[in-house]
């Protein structure tokens with residue numbers, strides 16, 4: 001009736017309004033049926049590892065899309081579920097059709113892919129979507145215009161597999177492998193499953209850059225600086241963790257700084273972006289300056305745990321994190337670097353040796 005009505009006529013306006021009303025009613029009835037079928041009294045539901053919490057008209061959210069049927073979730077009309085772990089959304093009436101395992105579960109069972117787009121080709125997948133197994137085609141193969149969209153094979157840059165448009169929405173994400181191997185920060189198109197997984201792991205410190213691509217440290221000045229400061233922080237941490245005054249200082253530091261003190265060798269995607277932009281180095285330098293000030297000047301306990309170089313006996317106090325400090329690999333005592341290079345022996349090691357000798361003599365006599 002709308003189609004045959006006159007354009008811009010009052011009649012058409014009335015009909016369109018009526019259609020909207022009817023569609024709304026239809027949504028409400030389908031939903032009502034689904035709700036009757038399910039026990040919604042239970043507020044969270046566990047499906048394939050998702051912890052789905054029931055949401056009804058959250059006014060702070062924008063409309064979003066259902067991960068099952070890909071249609072819009074109209075937040076003022078629909079009731080829906082959200083996974084509290086991975087941010088998976090679905091309509092109440094789609095919950096029985098969930099096929100994708102929760103990203104939190106995938107993340108706990110698999111390590112992240114760090115090969116750049118491990119591509120095997122569509123033949124390897126039997127020309128089927130990697131998630132739902134429906135047949136898909138590369139775009140240039142002739143199909144009818146309606147089928148072109150639904151059959152289009154879309155490549156996910158993270159896992160190198162092809163997906164159907166239902167499971168690959170052309171969302172883009174930063175790919176860990178591209179950053180680690182190429183220090184490349186352009187976003188690439190990924191499947192929804194990969195998108196959720198990458199989002200879920202974005203802040204997780206799980207990448208050992210030195211192990212996965214040691215050459216990065218040769219080419220990137222900023223990364224080498226980060227590494228050096230981190231190593232110095234580890235040396236400082238030995239003082240700080242045993243100092244009773246440091247705990248109070250620690251509380252006054254922003255939580256981000258506190259995080260930086262731990263998991264020294266590992267980086268997250270967020271860290272790598274911030275290393276690239278320079279923020280990371282700034283924050284890290286600030287933290288280092290704070291820790292150093294505590295140990296070297298503010299705290300009497302830490303200050304008294306410095307070393308005097310026994311090779312030159314000069315007055316200035318040495319700390320393991322000083323640039324000119326050098327430790328003996330055997331006894332860990334600290335000396336000046338230039339003194340250590342000219343040494344005949346390590347005074348502390350020698351003392352220990354002599355003590356052991358006299359002990360031996362004593363036991364022999366007794």
Ligand SMILES: [Zn+2]
Nearest residue numbers: 050083086102
């Ligand atoms: Zn989930």
Ligand SMILES: [Zn+2]
Nearest residue numbers: 066069091094
């Ligand atoms: Zn849906």
Ligand SMILES: [Zn+2]
Nearest residue numbers: 129132164167
């Ligand atoms: Zn699919």
Ligand SMILES: [Zn+2]
Nearest residue numbers: 243245299302
């Ligand atoms: Zn202290």
Ligand SMILES: [Zn+2]
Nearest residue numbers: 309312336339
């Ligand atoms: Zn010295």
Ligand SMILES: [Zn+2]
Nearest residue numbers: 328331346349
């Ligand atoms: Zn020694």
